[in-house]
Amino acid sequence: MKKYETTEPAQTQALAEKIAALAKPGLVITLNGDLGAGKTTFTKGFAQALGVTDRVKSPTFNILNTYETGRIPLYHFDAYRLEESGAADQGFEDYLGTDGVSLIEWPQFMADLLPNDRLVMTFERGGRGENDRVITVKGLGRAEAIEEGLS
Ligand code: ADP
Numbered sequence: 001m002k003k004y005e006t007t008e009p010a011q012t013q014a015l016a017e018k019i020a021a022l023a024k025p026g027l028v029i030t031l032n033g034d035l036g037a038g039k040t041t042f043t044k045g046f047a048q049a050l051g052v053t054d055r056v057k058s059p060t061f062n063i064l065n066t067y068e069t070g071r072i073p074l075y076h077f078d079a080y081r082l083e084e085s086g087a088a089d090q091g092f093e094d095y096l097g098t099d100g101v102s103l104i105e106w107p108q109f110m111a112d113l114l115p116n117d118r119l120v121m122t123f124e125r126g127g128r129g130e131n132d133r134v135i136t137v138k139g140l141g142r143a144e145a146i147e148e149g150l151s
């Protein structure tokens with residue numbers, strides 16, 4: 001596991017940029033953490049690093065937003081609203097682990113669909129200041145190489 005401390009959104013996005021540079025089609029990244037921890041901020045940095053030209057919005061109301069304008073397709077999930085309905089039968093398998101990179105906020109609500117090979121990230125408020133965040137990165141299976149590639 002690798003651990004990072006950021007003190008402003010731009011630093012969280014700089015970490016996203018480093019991970020995006022290592023990303024290959026099929027990568028799944030789970031973004032764990034409370035509301036306001038920085039998951040969507042990270043995703044925006046990731047999208048920018050892939051060369052996505054669209055504005056990245058929080059997909060809370062439609063669960064999945066897809067962006068096709070970058071180096072690799074980006075599939076941005078926010079599974080929060082699946083807590084009640086469940087994640088089955090919505091076609092998410094057509095995206096996860098396929099030709100794009102999937103970034104998943106609230107992954108616990110689509111746990112049954114997550115591949116074993118994935119990059120697990122956690123976001124927490126921490127440290128002293130309002131803008132301090134502690135971020136961890138753990139690679140499972142084939143995603144181990146990504147963790148190892150980070151400084
Ligand atoms: P989440 O998607 O986890 O609910 P967001 O990324 O939408 O969180 O919101 C995080 C908020 O915290 C944003 O307003 C962002 O500007 C702010 N913020 C402050 N410091 C940081 C930091 N170090 N990393 C990420 N976001 C930060």
Ligand code: MG
Nearest residue numbers: 039040058105
């Ligand atoms: Mg969010």
